[in-house]
Amino acid sequence: MRIDVLSIFPEYLQPLNLSLIGKAVTDGVLHLAVTDPRDFTTDRHRTVDDTPYGGGAGMVMKPEPWTLALESVVRAGGDAAASSCARTAPEAPETAVPAVVTNPAQTTEPGAATSSLTVGKHSAAPVLVVPSPAGEVFTQRIAYELAAEEHLIFACGRYEGIDERFIDNARTEVRVRPLSLGDYVLNGGEVAVLAMVEAVTRLIPGVIGNPESLAEESHTGGLLEYPVYTKPAVWRERAVPEILLSGHHGRIERWRRDQQLSRTAQRRPDMILALDPAQLDRADLAV
Ligand code: SAM
Known part of the structure; x- marks a missing residue:
């Protein structure tokens, strides 16, 4: 370019x-x-x-x-x-x-x-x-x-x-x-x-x-990104969400998706309203 x-x-x-x-x-x-x-x-x-x-x-x-x-x-x-x-x-x-x-x-x-x-x-x-x-x-x-x-x-x-x-x-x-x-x-x-x-x-x-880091970014799939954490697991008495230490990829993925939905609803309700319903699955609707 x-x-x-x-x-x-x-x-x-x-x-x-x-x-x-x-x-x-x-x-x-x-x-x-x-x-x-x-x-x-x-x-x-x-x-x-x-x-x-x-x-x-x-x-x-x-x-x-x-x-x-x-x-x-x-x-x-x-x-x-x-x-x-x-x-x-x-x-x-x-x-x-x-x-x-x-x-x-x-x-x-x-x-x-x-x-x-x-x-x-x-x-x-x-x-x-x-x-x-x-x-x-x-x-x-x-x-x-x-x-x-x-x-x-x-x-x-x-x-x-x-x-x-x-x-x-x-x-x-x-x-x-x-x-x-x-x-x-x-x-x-x-x-x-x-x-x-x-x-x-x-x-x-x-x-x-x-x-790959572009794939899940805010504004790419119509939602904001989920919160991210790094080491140490506990810092100033604040622990990383336990699910992220579980090694269970399916549950981690679901947790991240839920975080994306709730964070977007809270900070950018206009983005939630603009979502194509086809982008949502049944579990999303429960959030
Ligand atoms: N008189 C213009 C108006 O009210 O629309 C504003 C001119 S501004 C002082 C000078 C230049 O800054 C613009 O020509 C534009 O290139 C740039 N600029 C100012 N605000 C901008 C914005 N929100 N997005 C992109 N460019 C901006």
Whole structure:
């Protein structure tokens, strides 16, 4: 998978160099790059924002630098896909992928005429995720959908957001998904992108050491996960539930399922109401 992030604060994305995502990049499972729209400005001050039409507080991100930045990463993704399709020699080495890299806009002269976005003919159009408190709420289901894509691009708005024409224009060449991290307002899209990229990339085969750990997670089967315990069996006079020490796998499984149901009913009754009755067995109904 290829992930491009457009941000005027590339340093915000540095945590993506760490832990499992950083390792996935080093291992070549993931290509990750950050592009600064300021590199696509033409004025001395590298201006990316201006006052809003119609008046009001705050500034709005200008469409041109964001569109040039988007076009450059779509082109780069298309070129990479085309060259990997054209590669016939089985021993051809994968290009080493640096950790989080910034795209210094070397392929686009500042002020160059806007070229149309071209998508490698062998791959689907990239998905442009626009983080926004006005977007659809990001969920585990959406994380799975995005994890199946070849090329994701995230456009991190700031201030009052990005001029709507950037999004309208992008729709002609990429699939746009405005997504919200939740019902609150952040200062910029970067924090939302860190969360979304982590949720998506851990679902890509090869990123998480033990893929079985994904199977019983909260939000995967419509329920929250059961409580977990480790050694010692008694800690500060608090004992681990006896059933977990019994070695009886069937009963442990039933206990965990009951815990999932009661915890979900208590903390997220909306999830219980949304459950498909076909997902429940007779023993579940007794909880
Ligand atoms: N004026 C906008 C509104 O009321 O919808 C909020 C703009 S916010 C201050 C600046 C940027 O932060 C947004 O463009 C978006 O990229 C990001 N952002 C803020 N809250 C977010 C959320 N809940 N989910 C995803 N992104 C968010």
